[in-house]
Amino acid sequence: MDNGRYDFNAIEKKWQDYWLSQKTFKAPNGAPTADTKSPAKPDPKAPLHLRPKYYVLDMFPYPSGQGLHVGHPEGYTASDIVARYKRMTGFNVLHPIGWDAFGLPAEQYAVQTGTHPALTTQKNIANMRRQIQALGFSYDWDRQVDTTDINYYKWTQWIFLKFFNSWFDDTQQKARPIEELPIPEDIRNRGEKAVRQYIDDHRLAYEAQAPVNWCPALGTVLANEEVVGGLSERGGHPVIRKPMRQWMLRITKYAERLLDGLKDLDWTESIKKLQADWIGKSIGAEVDFKVDSRDDVIRVFTTRPDTLFGATYMVLAPEHPLVDALTTEEYKQPIADYKEQAARKSDLDRTDLAKDKTGQFTGAYAVNPVNEQKIPIWISDYVLISYGTGAIMAVPAHDERDFEFAARFGLPIIPVVRPEDETLAAQVESARACFIGNGTAVNSGPFNGLSTPQFKEKITAWLEDKQLGKKAVNYKLRDWLFSRQRYWGEPFPILHVEDGQTLALSEEDLPLGLPEMEDYKPTENGRPPLARAADWVSITLPDGRKARRETNTMPQWAGSCWYYLRYMDPDNQSAAFDSLVEKYWMPVDLYIGGAEHAVLHLLYSRFWHKLLYDLGYVSTPEPFRKLVNQGMILGEDNQKMSKSRGNVINPDQVIADYGADSMRLYEMFMGPLEAAKPWSMRGVEGVHRFLNKSWRMIVNPDTGALQDAVRDAKADEETLRILHQTIKKVTGDIEHFAFNTAISQMMIFVNHLSRRQVRPKEVLETYVLLLSPFAPHVAEELWQRLGHPQTLAYEPWPAFDPMLTKEKEIELAVQIGGKIKDRILVSADADEKEIEQKALAAPKIQTLLNGRTPKKIIVIKSRLVNIIA
RNA sequence: GCCGGAGUGGCGGAAUGGCAGACGCGAAGGAUUCAAAAUCCUUUCCGGUUCACCCCGGGUGUGGGUUCGACUCCCACCUCCGGCACCA
Numbered sequence: 007m008d009n010g011r012y013d014f015n016a017i018e019k020k021w022q023d024y025w026l027s028q029k030t031f032k033a034p035n036g037a038p039t040a041d042t043k044s045p046a047k048p049d050p051k052a053p054l055h056l057r058p059k060y061y062v063l064d065m066f067p068y069p070s071g072q073g074l075h076v077g078h079p080e081g082y083t084a085s086d087i088v089a090r091y092k093r094m095t096g097f098n099v100l101h102p103i104g105w106d107a108f109g110l111p112a113e114q115y116a117v118q119t120g121t122h123p124a125l126t127t128q129k130n131i132a133n134m135r136r137q138i139q140a141l142g143f144s145y146d147w148d149r150q151v152d153t154t155d156i157n158y159y160k161w162t163q164w165i166f167l168k169f170f171n172s173w174f175d176d177t178q179q180k181a182r183p184i185e186e187l188p189i190p191e192d193i194r195n196r197g198e199k200a201v202r203q204y205i206d207d208h209r210l211a212y213e214a215q216a217p218v219n220w221c222p223a224l225g226t227v228l229a230n231e232e233v234v235g236g237l238s239e240r241g242g243h244p245v246i247r248k249p250m251r252q253w254m255l256r257i258t259k260y261a262e263r264l265l266d267g268l269k270d271l272d273w274t275e276s277i278k279k280l281q282a283d284w285i286g287k288s289i290g291a292e293v294d295f296k297v298d299s300r301d302d303v304i305r306v307f308t309t310r311p312d313t314l315f316g317a318t319y320m321v322l323a324p325e326h327p328l329v330d331a332l333t334t335e336e337y338k339q340p341i342a343d344y345k346e347q348a349a350r351k352s353d354l355d356r357t358d359l360a361k362d363k364t365g366q367f368t369g370a371y372a373v374n375p376v377n378e379q380k381i382p383i384w385i386s387d388y389v390l391i392s393y394g395t396g397a398i399m400a401v402p403a404h405d406e407r408d409f410e411f412a413a414r415f416g417l418p419i420i421p422v423v424r425p426e427d428e429t430l431a432a433q434v435e436s437a438r439a440c441f442i443g444n445g446t447a448v449n450s451g452p453f454n455g456l457s458t459p460q461f462k463e464k465i466t467a468w469l470e471d472k473q474l475g476k477k478a479v480n481y482k483l484r485d486w487l488f489s490r491q492r493y494w495g496e497p498f499p500i501l502h503v504e505d506g507q508t509l510a511l512s513e514e515d516l517p518l519g520l521p522e523m524e525d526y527k528p529t530e531n532g533r534p535p536l537a538r539a540a541d542w543v544s545i546t547l548p549d550g551r552k553a554r555r556e557t558n559t560m561p562q563w564a565g566s567c568w569y570y571l572r573y574m575d576p577d578n579q580s581a582a583f584d585s586l587v588e589k590y591w592m593p594v595d596l597y598i599g600g601a602e603h604a605v606l607h608l609l610y611s612r613f614w615h616k617l618l619y620d621l622g623y624v625s626t627p628e629p630f631r632k633l634v635n636q637g638m639i640l641g642e643d644n645q646k647m648s649k650s651r652g653n654v655i656n657p658d659q660v661i662a663d664y665g666a667d668s669m670r671l672y673e674m675f676m677g678p679l680e681a682a683k684p685w686s687m688r689g690v691e692g693v694h695r696f697l698n699k700s701w702r703m704i705v706n707p708d709t710g711a712l713q714d715a716v717r718d719a720k721a722d723e724e725t726l727r728i729l730h731q732t733i734k735k736v737t738g739d740i741e742h743f744a745f746n747t748a749i750s751q752m753m754i755f756v757n758h759l760s761r762r763q764v765r766p767k768e769v770l771e772t773y774v775l776l777l778s779p780f781a782p783h784v785a786e787e788l789w790q791r792l793g794h795p796q797t798l799a800y801e802p803w804p805a806f807d808p809m810l811t812k813e814k815e816i817e818l819a820v821q822i823g824g825k826i827k828d829r830i831l832v833s834a835d836a837d838e839k840e841i842e843q844k845a846l847a848a849p850k851i852q853t854l855l856n857g858r859t860p861k862k863i864i865v866i867k868s869r870l871v872n873i874i875a
Numbered sequence: 876g877c878c879g880g881a882g883u884g885g886c887g888g889a890a891u892g893g894c895a896g897a898c899g900c901g902a903a904g905g906a907u908u909c910a911a912a913a914u915c916c917u918u919u920c921c922g923g924u925u926c927a928c929c930c931c932g933g934g935u936g937u938g939g940g941u942u943c944g945a946c947u948c949c950c951a952c953c954u955c956c957g958g959c960a961c962c963a
Contacts, residue, residue: 276879276958283878286962308963321963363961386961393962400963406876407961482962601957638957675899677888681880682956686887692899702914747889750898757898761915819894824944826894864943869893874943 010710012701014665018783022142030799031144033100035574038589048096050802060097061591062089063570063630065599065607066104066151068562069130070111074137075647076655076673076685077600081636083670084679084745085598086143090779091740093144094803100591101144102573104151105131106566110224110240113494116526123494123526127154137657141666142782144799149576153565158572159496160517161582162564165614167499168621169211170510174259181210181259181620206508210256210617211488213508217325218487220248225528226491227252229561232606247351253489253498253558257613261285261481264612272632274680280604286482291466293399293475295320298371298380302328307394307480310404311469312461314376315450316422317399318412320383321365323391324348332383334369341366341385348387363388363411374399375474376465377451386411394480402440409440422449423458486610488561493526493535495559501545503553518555534558566607567614570594570629585623593626601635608633634743639673640684647685655685667781668694674745674780696753697784700777703760704770704788712791713765721766726810728758729769733806736776745780752777767792772804819870820845822854830871838865845871 025031036055048058062085067078082103089101105127112123112130131152138145151158172181184205193204206212219228223243227250232239257264265285268278290309297304304320322329324345333341344366365386372383388407389398402412403421412419419437423445433439444458453461469475489498499511499518511518521542529537536557537543543555568582574591575583608630615629640646641653648654660669671693677683706713721729732755739748755773759765771792778785778798789798812834818841820828828850832841842863845851855875862874 279879280958283959288962290963306963310963388961388963390962398963405963407963410961480962604958675887681888683887686900688900689887692887696899698913746887747898750889753898817894821894821944824893824942829894862943864893866893866944870944872893872943 010705010707012698012705012707012784014667014697014784015662017787018140018142018661018666021783021786022139024786024797025142025144025799026139026147028797029148030797031099031101031146032148033098033146035584035587036098036590038586050094050096050800052096054098057096057098059100059591060089060092061100061570061594061596062092063101063573063594063597064103065597065603066106066566066569067134068106068109069127069134071115071126071130073130073133074657076657076660077636077639077647078138079141079657079669080639080673080679081598081600082138082141082143083673084634084636084743085596086670086782087674087740087745087779088596088743089144090782090799091803093799094775094779094801096802099144100149100573101146102149102151103138103143103145103147104149104569104573105134105153106562106569107131107152107154108495108565109562110492110494113492113526116494120524120526122522124154140658140661141670144782149573151569151572151576153569154494156517156519157579159565161572162496162560162568163499163511163516163518164513164582165568165618166211166496166560166564167510167513167516168617168623169255170209170500172210172617172621173205173208174210174256176259179263181617183621184209202507210259212254212256213251214254214485215249215251216254217247217249218252219245220250221245227487227489229487229563229606247349252487253556255486255488255613257486257610258481258483260613260616261287261483263616264483264609267612267616267628271628271630273630274633274635277601277604277608277633277635281609284483284605284609287479288481289477289479291469291475292395292478293375293469295372295375295399297328297332297383298373300332300370302331304328304372304383304397305395306397306399307478308399310401310462311465311475312447312450312453312456312458313401313404313422314374314399314465315453316401316403316420317374317381318402318418318420319381319400320372321389321398321400321408321411322368322383322385323389323396324385324387325391326385326396329368329385332368332370337367337369341368344385351387363407363414365411365415367415375469375472382417384415392484393482403434403437404440404442406440406442420449422447424448486613488564489556489558490561491528491534492559493520493523495561496564497536497559498556500556501547501553502556503547503551505551509547509553563607563610567611568618570597570611571618571624582623588623589625592624593628594630595632597630597633598636599633600638604635635680637678637680637682639676640682642685642687644684655687660690664690664694665697665783667697667784671697671749671781675749677746679743679745693749696749696756697781699760700756700773701784701788703756703765704774705791715763715765716767716770716792717764718768719764719766721769722762722764725759725762725766725769727813728755729772730806730810733772733776733804734808734811737803737806740779749780752780774798775801775804816868818845818868820848820851821870821872822851822875824872826870827851827854834868838867841865841867841871845873 034055036059064082064085089099093099107127112126115121115126116123153159171184173184173187175182187205187208189201189204193200219233221228221238221243224238224241228238228245233245237243238245265282265287268281288309290307291311292305292307293311295304295306363386365384368383368385370383371380374381400408402408402417402419404423421434423441425431425434425441425443425445430439430441434441447453447456447461453464456464466477497518497520499516501509503509521539523539525538526535528535534557543557545553545555547553571583575587578584611629615624618624619627641651643653645651645653657669668690672690675693676689704713704716732751735751736748739745774785774788775798786798815831815833817829817831819826820830828848830844830848832844842865858875860873860875864872
């Protein structure tokens with residue numbers, strides 16, 4: 007910085023060093039008092055720990071070898087602007103960052119090279135931290151968390167133990183410690199083993215032998231959420247169904263609360279809907295169908311009990327437990343063949359809608375409870391064992407899938423709902439069309455004539471009365487498959503004792519660290535890599551029994567489910583976080599991240615949070631009050647950035663060429679935060695020119711001293727007005743995340759003041775404060791050159807005077823019949839009468855009206871006048 | 876197929892019932908310069924008349940509607956992007 011030009015590289019280095027060494031953004035923990043939880047008025051002069059809190063959270067990144075891409079700084083800049091703004095308005099701001107550092111790439115690299123994943127991970131973290139620090143975000147670096155740090159995952163394991171040692175009380179709708187689980191008398195009478203089994207069956211973390219999504223290419227199982235169209239979300243490899251012993255988390259118990267909790271969240275409706283659809287609540291009835299000439303009963307779930315009279319056959323999932331018992335001798339072989347075929351099918355095959363429906367008759371019949379009709383029982387893979395009861399009543403006239411199936415196998419179609427539309431009604435009547443909407447009941451005995459909703463209510467009551475069925479609710483949400491066959495993840499604090507008992511480590515035994523390994527591949531017989539660590543796996547208990555450690559590890563989601571809690575108290579050795587500290591900081595006031603986590607991470611986090619809430623560890627029922635999703639940044643060719651397209655923008659290069667402030671400012675100026683938008687290097691140059699102009703407005707580029715125009719002078723009226731308009735606009739736009747228009751307004755301000763030969767120092771200082779959340783480095787430097795030795799990070803945010811934002815005289819458009827014909831100048835406080843008279847007196851209006859009297863005159867103050875002739 | 880979101884100059888976008896195109900990019904012309912870069916000034920939705928000032932008409936994916944007035948609200952359709960996909 008030898009001369010006065012805008013030397014962004016030197017300025018940015020200087021202030022980044024200053025912020026780090028001064029710990030400018032260190033946020034002290036406060037106490038949860040009335041003042042800090044619901045402040046009457048934040049005080050920008052109060053000591054930080056006595057101020058009201060504001061928690062701004064970024065979705066922490068996976069430290070990949072590729073480093074940062076331009077998408078990261080978008081969300082991070084937006085949250086940083088809010089964090090800096092909130093600090094200046096008097097809040098104690100918690101703004102942390104960390105590393106979601108377990109994950110497959112480091113492990114795959116380890117398999118290939120033998121390098122320990124921890125080494126790769128730490129190297130990548132160091133690089134990404136350098137990149138993130140080069141952008142000047144106001145993180146409190148003393149609060150960094152790293153999910154692979156044993157001091158962190160100790161507590162991830164601790165939370166897992168909470169799941170393991172809890173059950174869900176359906177009547178109270180909350181989790182409770184497993185010790186409080188009531189054991190039924192008959193179970194207790196059957197002995198200790200039965201009791202143990204009963205307890206294990208109620209834990210919120212449990213083991214199950216279940217068909218899972220196995221991905222041979224990745225060598226691991228995947229959660230339902232990680233399988234997209236039968237392919238793995240990561241890499242797009244085929245996924246097959248395979249029965250395996252796996253750890254599950256009982257998220258389904260929380261379905262209702264996860265759905266209900268969405269109501270009060272300040273999230274976009276589209277994200278809430280995505281989660282609600284994923285939870286997939288449907289209300290209907292369970293109905294029992296007796297099997298003809300047998301004692302068995304098949305229970306089905308239906309959302310349309312009003313169509314019971316139209317049920318002409320039943321379908322069971324091939325895996326349904328009654329299938330073998332029901333099947334008549336004659337059909338044993340074809341049923342066995344069909345089951346075999348269905349079991350072999352991959353998810354991709356099973357969900358392929360294009361294919362024809364398949365199925366097989368069992369030879370057995372059921373009795374329709376409403377009319378005693380005998381209907382055939384089939385099996386088909388279009389009925390899923392994992393939803394509802396694994397069996398359906400088929401109503402081909404009013405369900406498209408049943409209609410298709412009936413058509414293919416020549417099963418009868420009986421219409422029982424008559425649609426409003428006559429043409430459609432005729433088609434439904436003659437079984438040529440399927441109608442799934444609401445209508446009027448027909449062919450339904452005593453219920454004929456009822457509307458669909460009325461019928462539903464009546465028949466449900468009728469079924470309950472006759473004890474043939476009852477109202478029921480089902481969810482699409484499935485339990486969360488929580489184990490992976492990998493090395494680089496949190497080990498489960500679980501022991502399998504030789505006598506078959508599953509034992510959890512006690513809290514005092516945590517953390518359970520990962521063993522050192524030489525070979526990170528799965529074993530030859532397909533067991534997880536940890537099975538190779540013989541010394542680690544085998545253990546003798548104090549009572550002499552031998553046991554084996556669980557060799558699966560937790561999925562990557564585990565660490566990210568609760569990291570926002572650890573930030574509050576990252577160095578706590580005796581607890582995951584202190585309870586008072588939690589009460590001070592929670593909930594997260596603003597959470598910014600990509601929409602790709604709409605279902606997975608956000609649903610899992612909410613689930614964990616609710617468990618911790620039930621057990622009394624956290625004080626809020628929901629973790630994230632407001633959620634904002636940044637849009638994707640596309641390449642200059644308007645395509646998704648990818649190496650193969652060669653359109654990837656490297657943030658390091660942009661920072662080197664234009665500076666971090668320009669990078670930040672450009673990413674905010676591109677367009678609305680939530681929108682997808684293409685990169686433009688010309689655009690970066692544009693905002694860079696603006697920063698340069700801001701610099702030259704204040705600093706003489708030849709001497710480095712302040713410009714001669716910078717004086718201790720009173721601002722003229724116009725300058726004052728534009729300044730106050732700018733304060734108003736920038737403040738409001740930050741509150742509404744409209745950063746692009748805030749920047750436009752600052753450009754208007756600079757365009758105005760740069761032309762002035764007198765630039766009052768006070769006005770410039772206010773401007774620098776407004777600019778500072780967006781371009782903090784140059785703002786700090788200008789602030790210093792304007793004579794302030796301290797950082798501006800805690801300066802009070804400028805206030806505007808509404809009176810000063812108003813123009814004295816306004817130009818109004820005068821329309822005739824909605825078309826602009828002339829303009830008039832009126833004073834800002836002119837009343838309607840006055841405006842009307844002025845408008846009518848305007849010369850062109852006079853000519854056009856030509857003496858006619860207007861029918862109506864509409865005056866919109868400060869906007870326009872519309873004359874209806 | 877179903878559910879979201881979006882369609883505005885050459886480009887990114889602004890305006891959520893009241894003067895369409897703020898701000899930026901690009902382009903054109905001019906000033907400065909020996910020259911260039913940088914900077915500054917002017918013009919820049921389309922068409923017509925014509926740029927000396929003007930003036931006239933059209934215009935926000937398409938077609939209809941509501942309204943004194945529609946980019947904005949309603950109906951139908953088209954296109955693009957994202958999500959879900961046999962959940963009974």
